[in-house]
Amino acid sequence: MSDPIILAIDTATEACSVAVNGVAECQVEANAHSQILLPMISRVLQRAGLVLGDLDAIACGVGPGGFTGVRIGVSTAQALAMARGLPVYPVSSLQALAAATVQPSVLAALDARKGEVYAAVYVQDERTGLPVLQGEERVCPPGAVAWPHEGGYWGLGSAWPLYHSEWQQDNVLGWTEDAYPQADAVLRLALARHLGGDEGCRPDQLEPHYIRPFLPQDQQK
Structure with missing residues (x-):
């Protein structure tokens, strides 16, 4: 049986990305996702030789x-999933970042x-090669992040250029400045879940994973 055709997207950061079938x-363009996402989806599907009707999931x-x-x-x-009656796979953008x-x-x-960071520790599963969350994802001031002190770790994400001096530890091997969650990683994580028996969820069950409460003043964030 062939793998399902899954269209993956991630727009949680300045990077807007789309992936399907190896394409x-x-x-990276802040505040432009609403203009560039749908054309990007059309281009990626066209490059992959696919149309929306070929998709098995989002x-x-x-x-x-x-x-x-x-x-x-x-x-x-x-909207795409409802129009086609497709299941959806919600993926943590921090996990997608770690998978990249x-x-x-x-x-x-x-x-x-607001002087805070979204932070999480991920360790690669030896069998699947995919990142597994250690503890929980959290939002907090950078000084309140409790990184592990044992083992060797690599820093990823937009908070590292801002706060790396606060996170200097002997077991931090280095950090990457321009790392973003990517749709191809979202795709790999969703596909692994599908192959493991996860059938996804209904489109109306898909919800943002903000961690902290959404407030009216955050409308334009």
Whole structure:
């Protein structure tokens, strides 16, 4: 049996990305996701020789990340899935970030604005090669992040250029400045879940993963 055809998107950060069947596109442009996402989906499907009717599922990075970006991705995934009666796979954007590197142990951290970060520790599963969450994802001030002190880790995400001096530890091997969650990683994570028996969820069950409460003043974030 062939693998399902899954269209994956992630818009949780400045990077807007789409992937399907080995074809991917990413554009880093803040505050433009609402204009570039649908044309990007059309281009990627065309390059893959596919149309929306060929899809078996939609995968979506659901955050944490920018409130507006996350909402754009989730609403687009819902609309496409509802139109075709497809299941959806919600994927943590922090897990997608961790899946974008060959490093086996990752300290994933995204700038959450307001002097806070979205942070999580992921360690690669030896059998699947996919990142597994250690503990929980959280939002907090950078000084309140409790990174592990044992083992060797690599830092990823937009918070590292801002706060790496606060996170200097002997077991931090280094960090990557321009790392973003990518749709191709969202796709790999969703496909692994499908092959493991996860059938996804209904489009109306897809929800943003903000971690912290959404407030009216965050409308334009």
